[in-house]
Amino acid sequence: MAGSSHGHTPAAWTGVIIAFIGFCVAGAFMVMAQPVGFWAGMGIVLLGGVVGAVMRSMGLGQPKHAHPVHQTTGDRAKAGAES
Template sequence: MAGSSHGHTPAAWTGVIIAFIGFCVAGAFMVMANVPGFWAGMGLVVVGGLVGGAMRAMGLGAEKRPQREIRSES
């Protein structure tokens, strides 16, 4: 998909970075056998999705473009 802007928006970057930090926190606490810390990290993953969705709703995400119709030449 040359020229695509999929994922190259402030909303996408922010949501993914927060979710990535959440996965790192959850992974570290899982290795340390700390259940509350693990769930706190998983909570950060959810927060990342919510923040990304909120930023997209504020107009910081990719614009929705109509899908092109693919016609077969028979």
């Protein structure tokens, strides 16, 4: 996937950063044997996914047609014949 812009969007970066913070919070509370804090961290991880999805729906993510996985076989064959 060299040259791909997959994941290089504000929605992706924001969702991953929030999830990473939640992972760190959950890990710290797991080491401190505090289950409530661990589950709060897991909630933050889920929040990262929700925020990323909302931002993508607001147009801050990669458009579906920009990724070759979303092209049909006929579209790829046609694009290859044109180049």
